[in-house]
Amino acid sequence: MIDKYRARPQTLEFEMMCLADFVSNYRVVYGRQTKGKNVQRLLNDMGFIQKRTVGKAAVIRYARFSEEKQPEKFYGRLVKLYVPHRFNGQLKPQRFPTYQEFYKGAFVELPARPNVLIPVCAIVKANQGKYEKHSKEVDEAFEQLQREGPAENAWTAFAPEIDVDRLECIAEQEDVDPEEDEQEDVPEYQILHEDGDGVVPQIEAPQMTAEFVRKMFRSLNVTQAAIFYTVRQWCQRRVWGQNPEQFFYFVSGGAGCGKSHVIKCIHTEATKILRQLPRLREEGDLSVPTVLLSAFTGTAAFNISGKTLHSLLKLPRSLKPPYQGLGNSLDEVRAGLRDVEILIIDEVSMISKDMFAYVNWRFQQIKGSKKPFGGISCLAVGDYYQLPPLGKAKPLCVFEEDVLDFWKDNFQIVTLTEIMRQKEDRAFAKLLNRLRVKQKTEALREDDRALLLQAVKKPEDCPRDALHIFATNKEVHKYNTDTVQALYTDIITIDAEDYRKDPRTGGMKRTNKPVTGKKDNLLDTLEVAVGVRVMVTRNLDVEDGIVNGCFGKIVNIVTKTKVGIATVQMLGLQRTIERRPRNIAKK
Structure with a gap:
């Protein structure tokens, strides 16, 4: 059987070029690079390419399939990579309904050699030889690996306990489909629809098979996948140089609906895509983030592996106008945030209007732009039925008639309704x-x-060391003191160190006893013992989770004796729940 087709390349060089030749010898260029040498414009305004002139041709990467188990995909890969063509329809004409039949039985006429019919298999083998010199051996090794599994690790004989741990980890992993690495056709979504008020009451998405959701979005449900896909598509357009408009999305929903999971999925995917921006590929600096993870409190920031807004943007203690610029630290902050494209804010219900305005002004100063947030996009996540801002500050959702409302005018609402945490109950x-x-x-x-x-349960039926909640700090302190005295014997009392100004010398002199009364909520005395549970009330190390609200226990008390009096110098604390082992020594 014979099939003829002709291509229309722009130059003679492209006439015999297959896809493998193209991707190994040419690269896509953007921006200023399009003005360089050897740059050619693609048809239909599809961008620009440039021939690689430095070093060797690039290594091509491709999917690998078994000829016995997946013959159609096996031969489809061969003809797509190594037969010159302009569209996939040329590789599966009506006479040859499968790639395998086209590969084995078809003859084609190439533009460089008119009136000469060449077997498709011969074209494939000639081009394949340049890129897969040992393809047969590799395919045999790959099939042997699938059939017999990996070779036994010699370490199992020397350290069997390590191998047991390894096997347990493998057993806990999800089952992997044999075709897990296959690139599926991603459907085009129409995600967000605005109503007259500028909000998005719901997300509409096409029907997705369970297999597609499992492969692409793991445990994301349809609504979660839709917002994930929207941000992903925006990032792709950004990389392609289409300069999409900023987005401002507010992902809301009750506790347990998967908001934190969506954040982690979006952060991972967006970071991976935005790393392909032309300016970042040239720099190759992976330490500067493109997607910022942030929250108001240290605990919320740690839960998403982010940082607090105060630490990221060096916000002042008072957020009241007028705006206080960064001053001498502007260059330092600007260098660390120069590549940021997306800001993610978790627990946005705790952000006051004053703080939100400050974040906006700060990014405008850092980016040198008067656009909202200095031109970067923002994904806010939270639930206004949960924690409000501190004090009497108003949350962002409260509308005021005479006040410019950036939140209401710009942010589109996406509501997650399916409870994931308690889906079994x-x-x-x-x-x-x-x-x-x-x-x-x-x-x-x-x-x-x-x-x-x-x-x-009745209070007397609860364990003494169980967590109790009270309405006032006074009740909390009383219960803590009673519990420590009931459970421990070797109790050490630590007095607060209070100082007064000496009128004779003008210096500060420590008082003999702590001053009783209110002193910024600090206790007059503290009773401690080895084994007592403690809670950190300051953000010491957000990245490591040593934040306000984290728990631990006292494992060591370091004392120093002076003039016959033993005083506590340091407390050795150990986290109760660790992301990674960490001990804390705190004065």
Whole structure:
């Protein structure tokens, strides 16, 4: 059987070029690079390419399939890579319904050799020889690996306990589909729709198969996948040089609906794509972020492996106008944030209007642009039914008639409704959603009350070391003191160090006893013992999780004796829950 087709290359050089030749000898260029030497414009305004002139041709990467198990994909890869063509339809004409039949039985006429019919298999083998000199041996080794598994590691004989750990880790991993590495056709989504008020009440997406969701988005549901895909598509357009408009999305939903999971997925994918920006590929500096993970509190920042907004932007203690610029530290902050394209803010319900305005002004100063947030995009995540801003500050969702409302005018709302954390207990999940929106004046449903009462216990039935919640700090301090005295015997009392100004010398002199009374919520005395549980109340190291609210226990008390009096110099603390082992020594 014979199939003829002709291409229309711009130059003679392209006439015999297959896809493998093209990707190994040419690269896509953007921006100022399009003015360089050997740059050619692609047809239909598809961009610019430039021939590689420095060093050897690039190494091509391709998917690998088994000829026995997946013959169509095996031969499809061969003809797509090594047969010159302009569109895929030329590689599967009507006479040859499969790639395998086209490979084995078709003859083609190439523009460089008119009126000469060449077997497709011969073209493939000639071009394949330049890139896959040992393809047969590699294919045999690959099939042997799939059939027999990896060779036994010699370390199993010397350190069997290590191999046991390795096998346990493999057993805990999800099952991997044999075709997991296959590149699927990604559907085109129409994600966001605005109504008259400029908000997005819902996300519409085409039907996705369970297999597609599992491969592309792992555990994301349809709504989560839709916002993920929207940001992903924006990043791709940014890399392609299409300069898409900034986006401002607010992802909302109740506790357990997967907001933090969406953040991590978007951060991973967006970072990977934005690293392909032309200016970043030239620099090759992976230490400067393109996507910022941030939150108001240290605990929230640690939960998403981010930093607090105060530390990232060096925000002042007072956020009231007028705006205080960065001053001498501008160059330092600008260098660290020069490549930022997307800002992600978690627990946005705790952000006040004053702070949000400050973040906007700060990025405008850093980026040197009057655009909102200095031209970068923003993804805000949170739930306004949860924690509000500190003090009397107003949350972003409160609308004021005479105040410029950047939040209402720019941010589009995406609501996650499916509870993921309690999906095995639908009754409890529905109860949480009802409590989330219930007004104080509404009576509690009887079935909800009965479900809640199942978890209620009398105080005397609870363990002494269980976490208790009280309304005031005074009650907390009293309960902590009583518990320490009841559970421990070797208790050491640490007095606060208070100082007063000496009127004779003008210097500060320590008082003999701590001054009683209110002193910025600091205790007059502190009772400690080895084994006592403690809680950090300051952000010491956000990246390592040593933040306000994290728990630990005292494992060592370092004392120093002076004039017969032993005083505590340091407390050795150990985290109760660790992301990685870490001990803390704190004065």
